[in-house]
Amino acid sequence: xxxxxxxxxxxxxxxxxxxxxxxxxxxxxxxxxxxxxxxxxxxxxxxxxxxxxxxxxxxxxxxxxxxxxxxxxxxxxxxxxxxxxxxxxxxxxxxxxxxxxxxxxxxxxxxxxxxxxxxxxxxxxxxxxxxxxxxxxxxxxxxxxxxxxxxxxxxxxxxxxxxxxxxxxxxxxxxxxxxxxxxxxxxxxxxxxxxxxx
Numbered sequence: 092x093x094x095x096x097x098x099x100x101x102x103x104x105x106x107x108x109x110x111x112x113x114x115x116x117x118x119x120x121x122x123x124x125x126x127x128x129x130x131x132x133x134x135x136x137x138x139x140x141x142x143x144x145x146x147x148x149x150x151x152x153x154x155x156x157x158x159x160x161x162x163x164x165x166x167x168x169x170x171x172x173x174x175x176x177x178x179x180x181x182x183x184x185x186x187x188x189x190x191x192x193x194x195x196x197x198x199x200x201x202x203x204x205x206x207x208x209x210x211x212x213x214x215x216x217x218x219x220x221x222x223x224x225x226x227x228x229x230x231x232x233x234x235x236x237x238x239x240x241x242x243x244x245x246x247x248x249x250x251x252x253x254x255x256x257x258x259x260x261x262x263x264x265x266x267x268x269x270x271x272x273x274x275x276x277x278x279x280x281x282x283x284x285x286x287x288x289x
Contacts, residue, residue, distance in 0.1 A: 098136045100126040105143050106151040110188070113195030114144060115202055141209035147192070153184040159223035166230040171237060171289065175250065175281035178224060182254035183273045185220075190258045221247045228288070241288035253280050 094100065104125035108117040119140050123130040137143040149156070158181050162174050196203045210216040224247035231237045257276060261269045269276065 094127075097126070097128050097132055101128065101133055101136055101143070102147060102150060106147050109144070109147060109192040114140075114192050114206075115195035115199055119143070139209060141206060141213060144192075144206075145210070145213055145215045148189060152188045153181050155181045155185045155220055156223060159220070159227050163223070163227040163230045166227070166234045167236065171231055172281055172285050174227070174231075175284060176277045178227070179250060179254055179277035179280045180273050182220065182251055183257050183276055186255045186258035187273075190255075194259075220251050223247075224250060237285075237288045243288075246284055246288050250280060250284050 095103070101122060105117065105122045108122055108125060119133055120130050122143070123133045126133070133143070137146065155178075159178055162168075162178070168174075196206055207216070221244070225244045228237065228241065228243035228246055232239065232241055232243060237243075257269055261267065271279070
């Protein structure tokens with residue numbers, strides 16, 4: 092049986108290490124070792140650890156960006172409630188996987204600052220999903236499917252803020268689990284948001 096291509100092995104190893112030990116402690120040397128390649132081979136595929144991190148988010152986590160960009164390009168295909176529900180479901184799953192990866196950055200202010208600078212240079216960062224959802228909601232507003240005076244940026248921030256909060260808010264409860272499935276949560280959040288902007 093042939094082993095997967097080097098790039099795939101690197102992404103798989105990076106995803107696993109970032110999930111288990113966090114982004115701050117997952118060095119490119121450790122990732123390369125876990126992928127069964129040299130650190131030089133890693134850098135043939137990825138310009139930096141941040142580039143690798145962004146690629147892990149895009150290729151190994153639930154696909155939030157393509158979903159929202161597709162909805163913004165063609166508003167009106169399904170109901171706004173259905174679209175917001177799917178955005179909330181994907182966002183809840185995305186944040187549940189990405190928080191454990193990125194949380195370790197907050198323990199080291201210098202590392203966080205370097206990471207933020209690198210993400211800026213890559214044109215990426217945690218603000219992007221808010222911009223995507225805002226763009227989608229503006230498209231729906233232009234199509235007349237939400238209120239003309241709806242604050243789309245605030246609505247996007249509220250929707251994604253709820254999804255991000257869900258990702259870590261329940262770790263300390265007796266069960267360690269949220270009280271609702273991602274689907275139930277997404278339906279409830281979408282309906283609540285739509286009452287304000289619909």
